[in-house]
């Protein structure tokens with residue numbers, strides 16, 4: 001399995017590192033536009049191979065897409081991150097041009113690639129990747145919900161005073177400060193609904209903390225997060241590489257599912273060797289449906305800026 005990661009910055013490097021440490025890929029090519037940067041990151045990561053015990057070969061490339069030829073999966077992390085006080089949507093002006101160029105270059109050299117879009121505003125960038133790559137819809141995956149769900153579980157575990165491995169939960173909707181929809185009604189601790197343990201106001205707090213998870217870290221770090229984003233991407237890549245048929249909320253092009261059409265937004269999907277193999281339609285209550293549709297309006301508004 002050959003994987004390309006475009007963007008050797010914070011998220012790209014973290015993603016390459018987790019892919020290597022999980023040791024399921026034969027080759028990772030990291031590509032960046034900055035001269036020598038991807039080569040440097042690749043060499044630094046390769047020097048951890050004997051320490052971390054992986055066999056994945058990591059190489060770097062300065063904007064030479066021939067090195068990415070015949071990739072099975074390509075992750076797009078190229079672009080600018082937000083600074084404290086900004087929204088993800090404000091990045092569209094710079095990132096749209098980058099994602100458009102990168103996705104068409106990738107497909108030129110790897111016509112059968114599956115793309116994982118990370119650059120923000122992610123749902124709109126995923127939609128743009130559809131327009132610029134010509135790939136079938138199951139081969140374009142937007143990563144946001146896997147990360148948001150991990151943050152949701154972190155916040156639930158904090159509220160429940162238990163390990164995160166005890167809790168399960170999912171965030172659907174747009175990957176934005178206002179558009180995320182943490183499904184508190186369905187979240188569980190070892191099969192018991194968390195609503196049995198936590199009062200409504202505490203669950204509301206969990207929901208709000210989850211929605212601003214990215215903004216909270218951006219304020220603390222001065223730029224956006226990379227460890228959990230890198231780990232979330234690597235889990236999706238692994239699900240494809242190992243044909244795991246694992247369910248994640250991912251941004252995908254909808255065609256009537258959840259009553260939505262012609263946009264990419266986060267919903268549960270099954271990921272396997274063919275990319276998005278199934279869009280799972282779960283039973284939402286009326287309030288959740290209304291929130292999802294409100295979130296979709298926000299994503300459509302941002303798509304209108306393309």
Ligand SMILES: NC(=O)C1=CN([C@@H]2O[C@H](COP(=O)(O)OP(=O)(O)OC[C@H]3O[C@@H](n4cnc5c(N)ncnc54)[C@H](O)[C@@H]3O)[C@@H](O)[C@H]2O)C=CC1
Nearest residue numbers: 007009010011032033078079080081118119120122143229
């Ligand atoms: N979807 C999600 O859940 C998440 C999305 N992000 C987004 O990921 C993106 C990357 O974030 P960071 O890695 O922190 O930024 P960063 O600034 O550390 O790295 C971005 C890299 O992209 C490179 N780049 C820019 N234009 C390029 C081009 N045309 N071709 C190849 N490389 C190019 C830059 O040289 C830089 O090394 C941002 O847009 C950020 O908002 C970040 C975290 C989570």
Ligand SMILES: O=C([O-])CC(=O)C(=O)O
Nearest residue numbers: 082088214215218224225
């Ligand atoms: O917050 C940001 O801008 C980066 C991102 O999407 C996240 O960490 O969720």
